[in-house]
Amino acid sequence: MSEREETLSVARAWLDGYLRAWESNAPDDIRAIFAPDAVYRFEPWTTPLQGQEAIVAAWIERRDEPGSFRFEGAVAAVDGRRAIIEGVTRYDAGTTYSNLWVVDFAGDGRADAFTEWWMDQASKS
Numbered sequence: 001m002s003e004r005e006e007t008l009s010v011a012r013a014w015l016d017g018y019l020r021a022w023e024s025n026a027p028d029d030i031r032a033i034f035a036p037d038a039v040y041r042f043e044p045w046t047t048p049l050q051g052q053e054a055i056v057a058a059w060i061e062r063r064d065e066p067g068s069f070r071f072e073g074a075v076a077a078v079d080g081r082r083a084i085i086e087g088v089t090r091y092d093a094g095t096t097y098s099n100l101w102v103v104d105f106a107g108d109g110r111a112d113a114f115t116e117w118w119m120d121q122a123s124k125s
Contacts, residue, residue: 004078010109011075011083019071025063027056034114035106041115068092073099081105089118096121 001009014033021029031052034040040049040058049055073087085101097118104113 003080007078007081007083007105008075010105011078011085011103014083014103014105014109014111015073015075015085021059022064022069022071023066025060025066027060030056030059033110035108035110035112038106038111039113040111044115044117064091071099 017029017033021033034052034055036052037050038052038055040055042049042058042062049058069089069091071087071089073085075083076086077084081104083103083105085099085103087099087101089097089099091097097120100117102113102115103111106112
């Protein structure tokens, strides 16, 4: 299997894990997708969260309620151990976001670094 195929497989499995964590908000599900020293940016220009416990705490604080959203997305590109994921999140409350995620993977398939870009569809009107 080529590096590209391997990263694509890892990215797809990671996305499944991310969606599981997003829906459950379970700390163990969140830890399962981030390496111990992972860096997480909610927006590219912000100070990143560093480490699993900081990521778990922020995730729980900012959590979406299970069943309150729908996500459609897929891995759009891979380069080395990096994947780009594009998606759309639709919240039951009516807000729709365009998402672009950049994920760098550790050797065990967890994210070493995660940065998300999102834009509210209403802001484009």
